[in-house]
Amino acid sequence: MALASLYPDVEIPDLSVPAYVLAAGAERPDAPALVDGLTGDTITHSQLAAYVDRVAAALHARGLRKGDVVAVFCPNTPWYPVVFHGIAAAGCVMSPINSLYTSEEIAFQLRDSGAKVLITVSPFLDRAMAAVQTAPVDEVVVMDGAEGHASLLDLLSSDAPSPRVDIDPATDLVTLPYSSGTTGLPKGVMLTHRNLVANVLQMRPIMNAHEGDERIIAVLPFFHIYGLTVLMNQGLVAGTVVTLPRFDLEDFLRVIQDQRITRAFVAPPIVLALAKHPLVDQYDLSSLRTITSGAAPLDEGLALAAEQRLRKGAPEGVTVAQGYGMTELSPVSHSTPDAGMEPPGLTGPVPKGSVGVSVPNTECRLVDPATGEDVGPGQRGELWVRGPQVMKGYLNNPQATAETLDGEGWLRTGDVAVVDERGIYTVVDRVKELIKYKGYQVAPAELEAVLLGHPEIADAAVIGVKDADSGEELPKAFVVRAAGSALTPEAVMEYMAGKVAPHKKVRLVEFIEQVPKSSAGKILRKDLKAAN
Structure with missing residues (x-):
């Protein structure tokens, strides 16, 4: 039995990711789009659009064409979105590489994805060059410069004509993150322009976003689909994204205070720090309205402890919520709505231990793994999801794709969940081995x-x-x-x-x-x- 979202469907425009995301910023060209949390360096929305155009032109002038893969091995900086959207605007596919990867793991992804160019930073150059020794690419670009390599400044200085690329959002890939899926070795997850545009739009009805005024702290890595879609692209549509290259509690708290951050998307270890670390009391976090945890289960008691502590200094209160998703879902399928943004007919509070409700345009099933039969409210079953955010499949891996996606478009998440009579989902276990x-x-x-x-x-x-x-x-x-x-x-x-x-x-x-x-x-x- 397919369970529809409690929200009405949203209309998904036939646009590429850069066209959709940059259009939102065009309405506020001089407002900050990206801020470096450590230095304060700022890129406005109009500058972002211009930089994206130059990166796309430079890549096209290098011979890269629609469908070519460009790998990015870089921590969070304000320039990461410039590179991502430049690659996408050129019709190429960006494959993000985990900043913590060893040279062997980098080489595997380069080889498996068929990457033609690797874009990195000088502190990562030793691992990058070791990787390309065994998995060669046409060029290694070092964003902050290194002898013998083109820099990001070289790309931005290109006088090549802007590329004109015919992108079909429904079928053309925009990013190729790697995931282990429900089991096994990492696999390239094929996500289209439509997948990512849809997922950003699916989040809008559940968020009480102050359009253009949201200030989102981006400490979760952009190489993770959670960071790429929810923090980076959704953040650029909603307002300003403030980046941090890694999680350091003192930097994190200082940036929330100094940059007047309104919304934080985090993982449970950060919620733990906010609930218990004494350093938290030394900073003014009153600008925060919402904290949403994802990427791993958040304990109900921990969520309540963090919420109660942070509410002491916040006149309007802070909500600590939870969402659910996976790389194969672009990544969001479920989340707790902001106050006042609950779907029609939903009454009463959403329990802290739950992952909330399914986002618009999303259908769910709960399937008994032993019998293959659908189960009803209150019964445990593997969560299956269908919607416009579901991946196209795994790169060059039809067997893994068939094991995860059925012929009707249902994605088997590998997670066991329960849904109550109100349509609220709680993830309780995992079928998968990850x-x-x-x-x-x-x-x-x-x-x-x-x-x-x-x-x-x-x-x-x-x-x-x-x-x-x-x-x-x-x-x-x-x-x-x-x-x-x-x-x-x-x-x-x-x-x-x-x-x-x-x-x-x-x-x-x-x-x-x-x-x-x-x-x-x-x-x-x-x-x-x-x-x-």
């Missing part, structure tokens, strides 16, 4: 492959185990030593730390005699979880 650590997806299969590269490891399995203190899910490795090995847990963790990004590091190690497997050779993770 580990969620600090908002990042960690694929057990990927870590197992790295572990098996160690000469003293005969076999290995990885699961997520909950840490009682932090509530985080920690990657734990079960390792079978090779004959004669005296390998220690510390040595295993040190080996992994040198091979994977920090959020993928193995945090716990247990040595076992044999990895439990099915007759088909599949690791029986449920048996390992049952013993933990």
Whole structure:
């Protein structure tokens, strides 16, 4: 049984992402579009449009054409949106790379995506150049400059004519982020212009946005689809985006205070800091109206603790809410409405532990994984989603696409949810094997492959185990030593730390005699979880 959104559908214009996002800024050309939270450097909306045009022209002059992939390996800066929209305006596809990735992980994404150009920054150049040794690209552009490489200034100085590209928003890709999906190794998620435009528009009815006056702090990374769509593109439509290159609590609090931030999109660890860290009391956070948490489940008690603490200094009060989504959904499918923006007919408060209601134009089903039958209100079932924000599929991976998308456009999220009689959803479990650590997806299969590269490891399995203190899910490795090995847990963790990004590091190690497997050779993770 398909459950429609409580909101009426919104109309989605037939526009590219740059055309839609930059049009909103055209109404306020001299207003700040982007602000560097550390330096105060500002890009106005009119400047943003001009810079985007020059980047697009420069890429086109280099021979890049519609559908070509340009990878971006960069932390949050005001120039990230310039690069993203410049790539998109040229008809190319931007593939964002996690700033924490090792050279091996970067090389995998470059190779798999078929990237022709890599745009990065000088502090990341060592990893970038190591990656292109094994996954060559036509050019490496270093935004802040480096000897032997073109800079962003070189692109912005181009006198090439503006490219004219015929973009079909419904079918042409605009971005190719990598996700592990519901299981397995990272896969390129094909998102179209229409996917992203739709998702920004789907968020508008649930937000009590003061059009043009919103000031959004962008500390979550733009390389994550949450940051790219919700903070960056939605933020540019709503007002001003203030960037931070990484999360530092003192910088975060100072920017909220000094820049009079009105809305923050965060992950649960930041909510924890706002609820408990003594530093919070030293700053004036009264401009904040709404905090929305995503990327990982937010505990009800933690949300209430943060809300109550922050309300002390805010005359209008602060709401701590939660949303839900995934890369394959561009990413938003559910969220808690702002006060006064509830859908027609919804009465009473939205519980803090829930992910709210489905956004406009979105249908949901809850399906019993064992029987394949739909379940009703109050019953647990895998959440399936259908709507204009659903991905086109996985790049060059029809099998993974077929396992996630059915023939009718339903996307199997891999998450188990419950919906109540009012249409409010709560995510209660996961069908999928992914580990969620600090908002990042960690694929057990990927870590197992790295572990098996160690000469003293005969076999290995990885699961997520909950840490009682932090509530985080920690990657734990079960390792079978090779004959004669005296390998220690510390040595295993040190080996992994040198091979994977920090959020993928193995945090716990247990040595076992044999990895439990099915007759088909599949690791029986449920048996390992049952013993933990």
